[in-house]
Amino acid sequence: MAQMAKTVVMIAPKPDQAPRVDQVGVDERVARFRSRSIKKASKVEALNLVLSQIDLTTLEGQDTPGKVRQLCQKAMRLHDSLPDIPHVAAVCVYPMMVAEAKKALGASGIKVASVATSFPSGMAPSEVKLEEIKLAVGLGADEIDMVISRGKFLEGKYQEVFDEIVACKEACGDAHLKVILETGELGTLDRVRYASLLAMQAGADFIKTSTGKIQPAATMPVTLVMLQAIRDYYYDTGRMVGMKPAGGISKAKLAIHYLVMLRETLGEAWMSPDWFRFGASSLANDVLMQLQKQQTGIYQSEDYFSKD
Amino acid sequence: MNKAAAPHTLNFDTGWAYSPAPESTDHVHIEDQYKLFIGGKFVAPKSGKYFDTINPANEKVLARVAQAGAADVDRAVTAARDAYDTDWSKMKPAERGKYIYRIARIIQERAREFAVIESMDGGKPIREARDVDIPLAAAHFFYYAGWADKLDYAFPCRTPQSLGVAGQIIPWNFPLLMAAWKIAPALACGNTVVLKPAETTPLTALKLAEVIEAADLPPGVVNILTGDGSTGAAIVNHEDVNKIAFTGSTNVGRIIQRALAGTDKRYTLELGGKAANIIFADAAIDQAVEGVVNAIFFNQGHVCCAGSRLLVQESVADEVIAKLKERMQTLIVGDPLDKNTDIGAINSAEQLERINAYLDLGLEEGAEMFQCGGKNPDKGYWCQPTLFTNVAQSHRIVREEIFGPVLAIQTFRTLDEAVAKANNTQYGLSGGIWTDKGAKIFSVGAKMRAGVIWANTFNKFDPTSPFGGYKESGVGREGGMHGLSAYLDLH
Known part of the structure; x- marks a missing residue:
């Protein structure tokens, strides 16, 4: 009986089960979010929340254990001259660097996220992808950021994409699974909405816009469509799914507008690092600069903030 | 996909509330008292009466404005008629266009001030006044300025002629924008204007009078009379007015149409709706x-x-x-x-x-x-x-x-x-x-x-698009080329 129920769940949703999306309307809604003026106490509160939601990321071919250690140090101690600021949510690295990051972060409470599944292209056989996930989890990754097979998705082989996500989720074990849709390659918001549904039904804990290796990466319209997909999925199932826009969010002001969008679309329950993350490498310093400015009234040179 | 039965609801009563972000009013100057704008000058009302205009968000008095009586209306119509006969109808159309462009540009330059006053006098959110009302008002002047010397092309094989003096009565929901909808096509077509803003929202029309002064329009081309329904009635019933343009309630529209029956006055009415x-x-x-x-x-x-x-x-x-x-x-x-x-x-x-x-x-x-x-x-x-x-x-x-x-x-x-x-x-x-x-x-x-x-959208406005109603929503069209014909005789 349980086996049967599982079989039913394993069928991918069809594209027409996802609601239609109107690009013009989405853009207008985003413009409204961006017209919100966030000042004073609400700004400081938002900046602190942004810091706590950052997945501090380094995903370069040139990454070294030393660079990862530096990044982890930054993750734990963002800026010592600002007391009472939170640490970031996670450090996001390649599988090869997971062990180094895990060691450096110790008991700080900061998670180690590892990209996997032949990031960023996803152009590898399924078995290789699953092995990569198992390896990263075995090395101590708390979270896995996988990429969907965009080629198969665009060819219409939705069931295969779905099955692969299901298998990845299983391979994650206790690790959280973030599913990267790579929206910059999907072409339309209708496809973004459908891919979101597909990923959530296949078991994604988070859905994520982008690898950061493709332009456009995260945009507010794309993120809004994904947030609305999360909301409808929550209405239908009661299961909360997290959201991670990644790539292209490097300014505090833009990040705050993402929070405005989050607040007015999903409400209070999602306003935490458990349910919303920014995938970013340079955002933290701009937020720190803004926080410092709120305290002292003047902007400091970027040389006063560590670059790691 | 019916989601009504879903017990899962969202909580928007969040701990993160937006701090107040008030638009500054420092740069805005509102006089204690405003007179009537007639013949290019601010003049005291012959009625001797003034009334308060208040801020509906705090009930504080913003200014006192003049109550135009029948004698004031007569004075304004006479000024408009003189301006029509001596200046405006004789001016080269391209010159008329230049004046209207000038009005548009000054509104743009003073957009922030207009937005704040519109919000204070009428109660509308500054975001809307700033992003919708004022830019659209400027856009209407820009759009119709362009038509001033191209009327022959708007109506090929016809001979477009201006009507004369237009009496215009506007509502309180989009005060400056409605003034622009009315004044811009009237001027472009070579008419002169007597305009009455709504009783509760006279301030941006009075500020527009300052703009018209600054744009150096010939005196009397635009006259602005503040007042109540009786002022409006005096304009409608004045015998030297050639055209009435009204936006407001269907009830008042009925009264106006009745008053105009049997006269040769032209009219357009933009009335209610239940869309x-x-x-x-x-x-x-x-x-x-x-x-x-x-x-x-x-x-x-x-x-x-x-x-x-x-x-x-x-x-x-x-x-x-x-x-x-x-x-x-x-x-x-x-x-x-x-x-x-x-x-x-x-x-x-x-x-x-x-x-x-x-x-x-x-x-x-x-x-x-x-x-x-x-x-x-x-x-x-x-x-x-x-x-x-x-x-x-x-x-x-x-x-x-x-x-x-x-x-x-x-x-x-x-x-x-x-x-x-x-x-x-x-x-x-x-x-x-x-x-x-x-x-x-x-x-x-x-x-x-x-x-x-x-x-798949709503409430989108553009000066190029005609606007108007069926049935009791009104008579005639404003905006676009259609809006020109409401201010022209087409032979």
């Missing part, structure tokens, strides 16, 4: 919900073309209503000058009373009312955004124009039923269609008897 938004099951639901919110809550619902009725296909009705209710929780009601305010103050005590009477009536009629239960500020006139469900076509809240943030929701099964319900009204100003199917937009749009039909 239906139709959401089909195949629509992009999230964007449709947003569209419905903007259609009814824009400018506190003080919009003649507001989407005050929602017709939603039954299979998505529960989802749409649930999402509307959640969206309403994120609407911010309060200080109109706060940049984050979505819904400002109701324009006047009188209008609030009228809206509240309809809320009572809706409950009395057995409809189900939904409000988010937000707290109103202590002073001023406020109405929380409101939905009525369980309503019928016979309910007065479905049939009558409320002119407030109140939406009546009905469901339908078939396309024909939707069209029949949408058209079953004394009005016909606007309508909205929400569907993903292009063909349906055209088939339904062709059947709807309303002057403006929006598809």
Whole structure:
């Protein structure tokens, strides 16, 4: 009986089960979010929340254990001259660097996220992808950021994409699974909405816009469509799914507008690092600069903030 | 996909509230008292009377403005006639165009000041005054300035001739924008103007008088008279006025039309509305919900073309209503000058009373009312955004124009039923269609008897687009090339 129920769940949703999306309307809604003026106490509160939601990321071919250690140090101690600021949510690295990051972060409470599944292209056989996930989890990754097979998705082989996500989720074990849709390659918001549904039904804990290796990466319209997909999925199932826009969010002001969008679309329950993350490498310093400015009234040179 | 039964709701009562972000009023100068603008000068009213204009968000007096009596109207019409005879009708059309361009540019330069005053005097959110009212007002002047020397091309093989003196009476919901809708085409076509702003929102029209002074228009081409209904009546009944342009309630429109019967005065009337938004099951639901919110809550619902009725296909009705209710929780009601305010103050005590009477009536009629239960500020006139469900076509809240943030929701099964319900009204100003199917937009749009039909959007305005109503929503068109013909004799 349980086996049967599982079989039913394993069928991918069809594209027409996802609601239609109107690009013009989405853009207008985003413009409204961006017209919100966030000042004073609400700004400081938002900046602190942004810091706590950052997945501090380094995903370069040139990454070294030393660079990862530096990044982890930054993750734990963002800026010592600002007391009472939170640490970031996670450090996001390649599988090869997971062990180094895990060691450096110790008991700080900061998670180690590892990209996997032949990031960023996803152009590898399924078995290789699953092995990569198992390896990263075995090395101590708390979270896995996988990429969907965009080629198969665009060819219409939705069931295969779905099955692969299901298998990845299983391979994650206790690790959280973030599913990267790579929206910059999907072409339309209708496809973004459908891919979101597909990923959530296949078991994604988070859905994520982008690898950061493709332009456009995260945009507010794309993120809004994904947030609305999360909301409808929550209405239908009661299961909360997290959201991670990644790539292209490097300014505090833009990040705050993402929070405005989050607040007015999903409400209070999602306003935490458990349910919303920014995938970013340079955002933290701009937020720190803004926080410092709120305290002292003047902007400091970027040389006063560590670059790691 | 029916989501009504879902027990899972979202919580928007979040700990992260936006701090106040008030627009500064430092750069705004409002005089204690304003006179009438006649013949290019500010002159005291012969009536000797003044009245207060207040800020509906805090009930404080902003200024005292003159009450124009019949003698003042006569003086203004005479000034307009002189200006018409000696200057404006004789001027090269390209020169007229230059003056109108100048008005447009000065409005743009002083946009912030106009936006703040519009918000203070009328209660509308600064965001709307800043992003909609003032830019559109400037755009109307720009657009019609361009037509001034091209009228022969607008009406080929005809001989467009100006009419003379135009008497123009405008409402309180979009004070400066309505002044622009009226004045710009009139001037472009070579007419002179006597304009009366609404009693509760005279300030931006008086500021516009300053702009007209600064633009150095020949004296008397534009005259601005503040006053009440009696001033408007004096303009309508003045024998030397050639054309009346009125925007306002259907009741006053009826009175004007009656007064003009048997005269040779031309007229255009933009009156009330009770527009239906139709959401089909195949629509992009999230964007449709947003569209419905903007259609009814824009400018506190003080919009003649507001989407005050929602017709939603039954299979998505529960989802749409649930999402509307959640969206309403994120609407911010309060200080109109706060940049984050979505819904400002109701324009006047009188209008609030009228809206509240309809809320009572809706409950009395057995409809189900939904409000988010937000707290109103202590002073001023406020109405929380409101939905009525369980309503019928016979309910007065479905049939009558409320002119407030109140939406009546009905469901339908078939396309024909939707069209029949949408058209079953004394009005016909606007309508909205929400569907993903292009063909349906055209088939339904062709059947709807309303002057403006929006598809997958609502409340979009552009100077190039004609605007006007069927049935009791009015006579004539404003905007675009159609708007020119209302100010011309075409032989």
